[in-house]
Amino acid sequence: MQIRPILSALSRNKTGAILIALQIALTMTIIVNSVFMIQDRRGQMDRASGIDEANTFIYSYSGFAEDFNEKTQIPEDLNYIRQLPGVVDAVQTNSAPLTGGGWSMGLATEQGADADGVGTAIYFVDSHGLDAFGVNLLAGRNFTPDEVIWRERSETKWPGQGIITKELASDMFDGDWQAALGKTVFIAETHPINIVGIVEKMQAPWNGWNGIERTLLFPSQLLFGSGRVMVRTEPGERDRLMREVEEGLVANYDGRLIRRVQSMEEIRENSYRNHNGMNTILTTLIVCLTVITALGIVGLASFSVNRRKKQIGTRRALGARKIDIMRYFMLENFLITSFGVIVGAGMTIGLNMLLVNALDLPKLDWYYVPAGMVVLWLIGQLAVYGPAKKACQISPALATRSV
Amino acid sequence: MLSYYLRLALLSIKRNPILSTLMVAAIAVGIGASMTTITVNYAMGSDPVPHKSDELFAVQVDSWDPNNPFREPNIAPDQMTYMDAMALMKSAPAKRQTAMTKTFAVIEPEDRDVRPFETTGRATYGDFFQMFEPPFLYGNGWSRESDDNLEMVTVLSRETNEKLFGGDNSVGKFVRIGGRNYKVVGVLDHYRPVPKYYDVTNGPFRDPEDYYIPFNLVAAFELSRAGNTNCWKPNNEEGFQGFLNSECVWIQFWAELPTKSEQEDYLAFLNNYANQQKELGRFPRPLNNHIQSVMQWMELQGVVDDGAQVVMWLSIMFLLVCLLNTIGLLLTKFSTKAGEIGLRRALGASKRTLFLQHIIESAMIGVAGGCVGLFLAWGGLQGIGALFGNEVQHLVRLDVTMMFTAILLAIVSALLAGIYPTWRACNIQPAVQLKTQ
Numbered sequence: 001m002q003i004r005p006i007l008s009a010l011s012r013n014k015t016g017a018i019l020i021a022l023q024i025a026l027t028m029t030i031i032v033n034s035v036f037m038i039q040d041r042r043g044q045m046d047r048a049s050g051i052d053e054a055n056t057f058i059y060s061y062s063g064f065a066e067d068f069n070e071k072t073q074i075p076e077d078l079n080y081i082r083q084l085p086g087v088v089d090a091v092q093t094n095s096a097p098l099t100g101g102g103w104s105m106g107l108a109t110e111q112g113a114d115a116d117g118v119g120t121a122i123y124f125v126d127s128h129g130l131d132a133f134g135v136n137l138l139a140g141r142n143f144t145p146d147e148v149i150w151r152e153r154s155e156t157k158w159p160g161q162g163i164i165t166k167e168l169a170s171d172m173f174d175g176d177w178q179a180a181l182g183k184t185v186f187i188a189e190t191h192p193i194n195i196v197g198i199v200e201k202m203q204a205p206w207n208g209w210n211g212i213e214r215t216l217l218f219p220s221q222l223l224f225g226s227g228r229v230m231v232r233t234e235p236g237e238r239d240r241l242m243r244e245v246e247e248g249l250v251a252n253y254d255g256r257l258i259r260r261v262q263s264m265e266e267i268r269e270n271s272y273r274n275h276n277g278m279n280t281i282l283t284t285l286i287v288c289l290t291v292i293t294a295l296g297i298v299g300l301a302s303f304s305v306n307r308r309k310k311q312i313g314t315r316r317a318l319g320a321r322k323i324d325i326m327r328y329f330m331l332e333n334f335l336i337t338s339f340g341v342i343v344g345a346g347m348t349i350g351l352n353m354l355l356v357n358a359l360d361l362p363k364l365d366w367y368y369v370p371a372g373m374v375v376l377w378l379i380g381q382l383a384v385y386g387p388a389k390k391a392c393q394i395s396p397a398l399a400t401r402s403v
Numbered sequence: 404m405l406s407y408y409l410r411l412a413l414l415s416i417k418r419n420p421i422l423s424t425l426m427v428a429a430i431a432v433g434i435g436a437s438m439t440t441i442t443v444n445y446a447m448g449s450d451p452v453p454h455k456s457d458e459l460f461a462v463q464v465d466s467w468d469p470n471n472p473f474r475e476p477n478i479a480p481d482q483m484t485y486m487d488a489m490a491l492m493k494s495a496p497a498k499r500q501t502a503m504t505k506t507f508a509v510i511e512p513e514d515r516d517v518r519p520f521e522t523t524g525r526a527t528y529g530d531f532f533q534m535f536e537p538p539f540l541y542g543n544g545w546s547r548e549s550d551d552n553l554e555m556v557t558v559l560s561r562e563t564n565e566k567l568f569g570g571d572n573s574v575g576k577f578v579r580i581g582g583r584n585y586k587v588v589g590v591l592d593h594y595r596p597v598p599k600y601y602d603v604t605n606g607p608f609r610d611p612e613d614y615y616i617p618f619n620l621v622a623a624f625e626l627s628r629a630g631n632t633n634c635w636k637p638n639n640e641e642g643f644q645g646f647l648n649s650e651c652v653w654i655q656f657w658a659e660l661p662t663k664s665e666q667e668d669y670l671a672f673l674n675n676y677a678n679q680q681k682e683l684g685r686f687p688r689p690l691n692n693h694i695q696s697v698m699q700w701m702e703l704q705g706v707v708d709d710g711a712q713v714v715m716w717l718s719i720m721f722l723l724v725c726l727l728n729t730i731g732l733l734l735t736k737f738s739t740k741a742g743e744i745g746l747r748r749a750l751g752a753s754k755r756t757l758f759l760q761h762i763i764e765s766a767m768i769g770v771a772g773g774c775v776g777l778f779l780a781w782g783g784l785q786g787i788g789a790l791f792g793n794e795v796q797h798l799v800r801l802d803v804t805m806m807f808t809a810i811l812l813a814i815v816s817a818l819l820a821g822i823y824p825t826w827r828a829c830n831i832q833p834a835v836q837l838k839t840q
Binding site: 015016019020022023026027029030033034037062064066114153154156188189190224225226257259273274276277278280281282284285288289292293295296299300302303306307355358359 | 422425428429432433436470507508509511518519520521581582627637638639640641642643645646709710713714717718720721723724725727728730731732734735738739786787790791792823827
C-alpha cells in the first residue's frame with residue numbers, strides 16, 4: 001500500500017528516523033548478544049554433576065591435637081557416620097564436583113614422557129565411594145576393600161586400579177568407551193593403572209574447565225592431616241543429619257576441627273554464583289534497554305503525530321478512515337525498524353565475532369539473529385501503537401481550524 | 404546573565420514535564436548502568452600501591468616443559484620452583500626480595516573457652532613487610548637473621564589478634580599455630596590491598612592471610628600448603644624433600660628494584676642463572692625470564708575479569724542508546740519552541756546567545772540525570788555486592804573520583820546530545836516561523 005508517500009515523508013525528516021533506527025540497531029546488538037551469553041551460562045549450569053546432589057553433604061576436618069591419629073580416626077569417624085539411621089553411605093575424599101579445588105593429572109594410553117596425555121580430575125575414595133557419591137556404574141566393578149591403600153601427602157606412587165567416567169574412557173579410546181574396561185593406562189609417565197570400572201557421569205571439581213566430564217577415581221585413603229568427607233542420606237534426612245553428624249563427631253573426639261558442613265546444593269549455588277550474578281546483571285540491562293528504547297519510540301512518534309496534526313486532519317477530511325491513519329504510523333515505524341534491524345543484524349554478528357575472539361565465547365546460533373529482529377519489530381509496533389491510536393482520534397475539523 | 408539563562412532553562416524544563424522527565428531518566432539509567440560497571444572494572448584494575456608500583460617486580464623464570472609453554476602464548480610460569488627461589492634468595496642482586504607461599508593451620512587459643520579455628524598463613528621472608536608496607540598496629544616485621552636462624556616468629560593480622568588477644572598489644576606473647584608455639588613480633592592494622600597483587604595466583608580478590616611466618620619454616624617443618632601447585636614433570640623422589648627438589652612451581656617471588664640499572668642487573672642475573680641451569684640439564688625451554696612491575700603483572704595475569712569487561716562495554720553501548728534517545732527527545736522539545744526562537748531571533752537575539760541558552764538547558768538535564776544516575780549506580784553496586792558475595796565487597800565502593808566521573812560523564816553526555824538539536828533550533832528562519840503564527 002502507501003509505502004511511497006511514507007518514504008518520501010521520511011526523506012524530508014531523516015534525523016528522527018535515523019536516530020530511532022540507530023537506537024534499534026544498538027538495542028538489538030546488545031539484547032541478542034546478552035541473551036546468547038545468558039543462554040550459554042544457563043547451559044553450563046544445567047549440566048548434571050552426576051552425583052546425588054539433593055541428598056548429599058560434605059564437611060572438612062583438620063586434626064590439630066597431638067593425639068590426633070588420622071589412621072585410626074578416619075575409619076572411626078566413617079564407621080560412626082555410616083551406622084547413623086538415615087545415612088546411606090559416607091566416604092573420605094580429597095574433593096567433589098563443583099567445589100572448585102582439586103587434583104588433576106595426565107593419563108596416557110602409552111608409557112613414556114612423550115606419550116600424548118589426557119587431563120583428568122582425580123578423586124581418592126574407598127570401596128564406599130560409588131555409593132556415597134551416588135554415581136552410576138555402567139560397566140566393570142567397584143573397588144574391593146583390600147585394594148584401598150593409605151596415601152601420604154608426599155607419596156609419589158599411584159594405586160594399580162582406577163574407575164573412570166564414560167567421557168574419559170571415550171576420549172582415551174577414540175570414542176569407544178567400552179574398549180577401556182580392563183585396559184591399562186599410565187599416569188605420571190610410567191605408573192600403570194588397570195581400569196576396573198566405568199561410571200556414567202561424575203564431574204571434575206572445576207566448572208569452568210573444558211574437560212569437566214573427565215574424572216578418575218583411585219582406591220586410596222588420605223593421610224593429609226586434613227580432608228573432606230562426603231555423606232549421602234535418605235531423601236529428606238539431609239538437613240537433620242548435617243547437624244547430627246557435626247555434633248556427634250565433635251562429641252566423640254575434639255582433637256580435630258569440623259568445619260564447612262555444606263550441602264551439595266549450597267556448594268552448587270556458590271559454584272555458579274558468578275554465572276547467576278552475571279545473568280542477573282545482563283537481564284537487568286536487557287529490561288532497562290527495552291524500556292528506554294520503547295519510551296524513545298513513543299516520545300518521537302508522539303512528537304511526529306503532534307507535528308502532523310493538521311495533515312492528519314486534512315487527510316481525515318478528505319476521506320481517510322481511522323484505520324488508514326493508524327496504518328500509516330504503524331507502517332512508518334515498521335520501515336524504520338526494518339532499517340534498524342538490518343543494520344543491527346550486522347552489528348550483532350560483529351560483536352559476537354569480537355566476543356568469540358576475545359573471550360572464547362561460542363559462535364552465535366543462527367536463529368538468534370532473526371529472533372532478535374522479530375522481537376524488535378514487535379517492540380517497535382507496540383511502542384508506536386499508543387501514539388498511532390492517538391493520531392487516528394484527531395478530528396477532521398482540526399484541519400479547518402487555524403488555516 | 405548566566406543566572407537568567409538558568410532560570411529560562413528551568414522554565415523550559417518545567418513546561419514539558421513528561422519530556423523532561425524522560426530525558427533525565429534516559430541519562431540517569433545510562434549513567435547508572437555504565438558507572439556501576441565502570442566502577443567495578445576500575446577497582447579491579449586499580450593500582451594497589453601507587454607510590455611503589457614501579458619498584459616492585461614479580462619475578463618469572465621459565466623452568467617449564469620443553470614441549471608446552473606454561474600458558475599460551477609462551478608465557479613463563481606465574482610461580483617458581485623451590486630450587487630456583489632458594490637460589491635467587493641466596494644471590495640475586497635486589498634491594499629486597501622475598502619468596503612466599505600460602506599455608507594453613509589450626510590456631511589453638513590459650514583461652515580454653517575459645518574453640519580452635521582454621522586459618523590461612525603467608526610464609527614469607529622478613530623483607531615482605533618493607534616491600535609491601537602493610538601498616539603495623541604493634542611491633543614490626545622480622546629481620547633477615549630471624550629468617551636465616553629459623554626463628555619461630557609471627558606477625559598476626561588485626562583480626563587474628565582480636566580473636567586471640569582481644570585486640571591488645573600481643574607483641575612478645577606466644578601463639579600456638581599448627582601445634583607449634585610462635586612468638587608474636589608484630590600485629591598488622593587493617594590491610595586489604597585490592598587487588599591482592601603479591602599473590603594473584605591464589606585469587607586476586609581474596610582476603611590477606613591471618614598470620615605471617617618465616618618462609619624457611621615451610622621446609623624445616625614440612626608445613627601444609629594451601630596454595631596452587633603446578634607440575635609438568637612427574638616427581639619420583641620420595642618424601643617432602645622430593646617435592647622440594649621437584650620441578651613443581653608453588654612459590655610467589657617478588658623483588659624490589661628501585662632503579663633502572665638495578666632492574667637490568669637483576670634481569671641479567673636471571674638469564675645468567677637460567678643458562679647455568681641449562682648446563683645442569685634443567686630449563687629446557689628457550690630463555691624466557693622476566694621481571695614484571697605491579698601493573699604489568701596485573702595485566703599479564705588478567706586480574707580484570709573478562710566477563711566484567713564485556714558487561715562494561717555492553718553498558719557503555721547502553722549509555723549510547725540512552726544518548727540517542729535523548730537527542731531524539733531534545734529535537735522534539737526544541738522543535739516545539741520554534742515559534743519562540745523565531746520571535747526572539749526577529750527581536751535581535753544573536754544565534755550565539757540562543758545557542759548558549761539552550762545548551763545550558765541540556766547541561767541542566769545532564770546534571771539532573773547525573774545525580775539520579777549516581778544513586779542508580781550506588782544501588783547497582785549494592786546489587787552486585789549482594790549477587791557476588793564477599794569477594795567483591797571491596798570492588799563495589801563509589802569513591803569521590805568515581806562520583807565526579809559520573810557527574811562529568813553525565814554532563815558531557817548531555818552536552819553531546821544537546822549540540823545537534825540546539826544547533827538545529829538556532830538555525831530556524833525567523834521569517835518562516837513568524838509567518839505561521
